[in-house]
Amino acid sequence: xxxxxxxxxxxxxxxxxxxxxxxxxxxxxxxxxxxxxxxxxxxxxxxxxxxxxxxxxxxxxxxxxxxxxxxxxxxxxxxxxxxxxxxxxxxxxxxxxxxxxxxxxxxxxxxxx
Amino acid sequence: xxxxxxxxxxxxxxxxxxxxxxxxxxxxxxxxxxxxxxxxxxxxxxxxxxxxxxxxxxxxxxxxxxxxxxxxxxxxxxxxxxxxxxxxxxxxxxxxxxxxxxxxxxxxxxxxx
Numbered sequence: 086x087x088x089x090x091x092x093x094x095x096x097x098x099x100x101x102x103x104x105x106x107x108x109x110x111x112x113x114x115x116x117x118x119x120x121x122x123x124x125x126x127x128x129x130x131x132x133x134x135x136x137x138x139x140x141x142x143x144x145x146x147x148x149x150x151x152x153x154x155x156x157x158x159x160x161x162x163x164x165x166x167x168x169x170x171x172x173x174x175x176x177x178x179x180x181x182x183x184x185x186x187x188x189x190x191x192x193x194x195x196x197x198x
Numbered sequence: 199x200x201x202x203x204x205x206x207x208x209x210x211x212x213x214x215x216x217x218x219x220x221x222x223x224x225x226x227x228x229x230x231x232x233x234x235x236x237x238x239x240x241x242x243x244x245x246x247x248x249x250x251x252x253x254x255x256x257x258x259x260x261x262x263x264x265x266x267x268x269x270x271x272x273x274x275x276x277x278x279x280x281x282x283x284x285x286x287x288x289x290x291x292x293x294x295x296x297x298x299x300x301x302x303x304x305x306x307x308x309x310x311x
Contacts, residue, residue: 127302130298175240183246184246184248185298187288188243189241
């Protein structure tokens with residue numbers, strides 16, 4: 086959905102570099118999520134945030150950190166990128182009033198060399 | 199952790215054939231959602247099922263939620279090339295966190311014209 090945007094869309098970086106992926110939404114949702122997608126592994130939750138002051142680890146948070154700068158912005162950081170963090174990263178938002186139906190951004194394809 | 203098992207992982211059909219993907223859980227589900235991801239795209243919400251035994255239809259797509267609320271299926275009648283993509287189920291488990299969805303690993307559908 087155009088209501089959820091991610092930058093950059095593609096990024097190639099080297100091992101050890103710090104990387105930030107950004108997500109913005111205009112849907113007015115309080116809840117935001119970061120997922121990574123790897124072939125055959127589906128979507129795995131990295132972090133989620135239910136409001137600006139609430140941030141929670143997902144199932145694969147090691148090596149990642151997040152910042153919820155505002156209701157509309159949720160960024161994901163890789164402090165020291167490693168090759169096995171090469172993946173497709175999706176940001177998503179949801180509205181708890183409709184049982185958290187997820188609205189995904191277009192994704193960021195990250196390659197760590 | 200709570201998991202949703204989705205099968206098959208891959209399915210290749212001839213155009214016009216039917217297709218079904220299944221999701222199963224060992225514990226009761228509060229609800230189940232289905233998403234479609236076109237090649238190169240992001241997951242897009244299709245539908246949500248909440249009630250035991252619920253059946254919903256969207257044109258050639260039929261979605262079912264099991265009587266015990268532990269399984270669900272998506273059936274496509276007479277597939278078309280536009281049906282190509284990965285289909286994911288996602289569910290909230292009853293009694294657990296009612297905020298975070300668990301995604302199945304997805305079924306990749308390819309259609310031979």
